[in-house]
Amino acid sequence: MDENQRSLILLQEISRGSRHSFNQFYEKYIGFVYQIAFHIIKDHAETEDLCHDLFLEVYQNSSQYDPSKGSVKAWLAVKAKSRSLDRLRKKKPLLHNRLQELLKEEESGADIAFLSQIEHHILKDALLSIPIQQREAIIRSYFRNETHKEISTKMNKPLGTIKSLIRYGLTNMRKQKTLLNWVDSSGGEKKNEL
Template identity: 25%
Template sequence: MAPDPPDDPYVLHARLLAADEAAFREVYEAYVPLVLGVATRVIRDRTAAEDVAQEVLSHLWERPLSYDPARGPLRAWLLVLAHHRAVDWVRREEKRRGLAAPHEAPRGDETADAATDGLVALRVRAVAAGLPDTLREPLLLAYYGGRTYRQVAAELGIPEGTAKTRLRTALRVMAAALAAEGITP
C-alpha cells in the first residue's frame, strides 16, 4: 500500500484548498497506483480504469472541500470514490449495451469488493464515532449490541418514542454524511 503523502492530513488538505499544485502532485504520486488498481479490478479494462482514476483525482483537485480529513484518511476516501465511480462506469456500459437487467448490480473482483467493504466499514465507524452521545449510544446499542428500541430505551432510561427518534435521526445523519462521500446503500 502506498504511504500517505508526507504532510499532516490537515496541512495537506489546507494546501489542496489553496490549489497548491505540489500538494496535488504528492497526492497523485502516492495514490494513483491504488486508485487505478481498484478501478481496473472493477472495470477490467485498463483504458477505462485510467479514465476513472483521472476522474477521481480531478474531483479532488476541483472540489477539495468534498474530502474532510476529520472523517478519515485520504487513502480510504479516494479508494471508496474510485470503487463507486468504477461501478458507475460498469453500470453505464451495461446499460449502453443493453446487458444489465433492471436493478442488477455488476459483479466486481472479490478482492476489490472486500477492500471496499473494509473501507466502507471504516467510514461507517468513523461517522458513528462523530455523532453526539445522545445519538451514538442508542445506535451502538441497537446495531452493534443487537438490542431492540425498547431495550435501548430501558437501558438508557429514556422513553421508547425518544429511543426510536434518536435511532432514526442517527441513521439519517449517518446516511447523509456517507452519501456526501459517495457511499450509498
C-alpha cells in the same frame, strides 16, 4: 506525523492552489485508486480516464474531504468505487453479473481486503433496500445457486412471479448508488454532508 495527517496537509495546500502538493498527492495515491478502479472496470483505458477525472475533481474540490468521515485513503477508495460502479452501470444495464464475482473473490493484500469490505457493504445495503420477496429471490438465485423452479417451489410462487421478482429486484438494486453516505443518488458528492 502519520500518513493521514500528511495527506490532510497536502489537501489543504491543494485547496490553496499548490500544484506541487497536488503532484505529491497524486503520486502517493494514483496506484491505490487505479487498483480499485481496474479491479471493478477491468479495462485499462477506462480506468485511466476515471483516475484522471477523480484526481481532477480532488484538485478542483479538495475541500470536500471531511476528516470526521474517515481517512483520506478511505475517502479516495469510496470515490474510486463509486465512480467505477457508475461507469460499469453505464456500460452494462445490470450489475447482477458482477454480484457473485464480487462476493466470492478472495485476494490478499490490505488494499484489496479494504476494497472487499466496501463491496460487501454496498451489496448488503442494496439488498436491504429492496422489498423482502425480491431480496429473497435474488439471494436464492445468485448466492445459493437455486434454479428459478426451485425458488418457485420454496417460495410457493408461480415461476413467472419469481422471474419478475428477480428482474425488478435487480432493477431496484441498480438504482441504489448511495455508498457509505459519501455520494447521493446522482453519483455526485453530497455538498451538505462533506
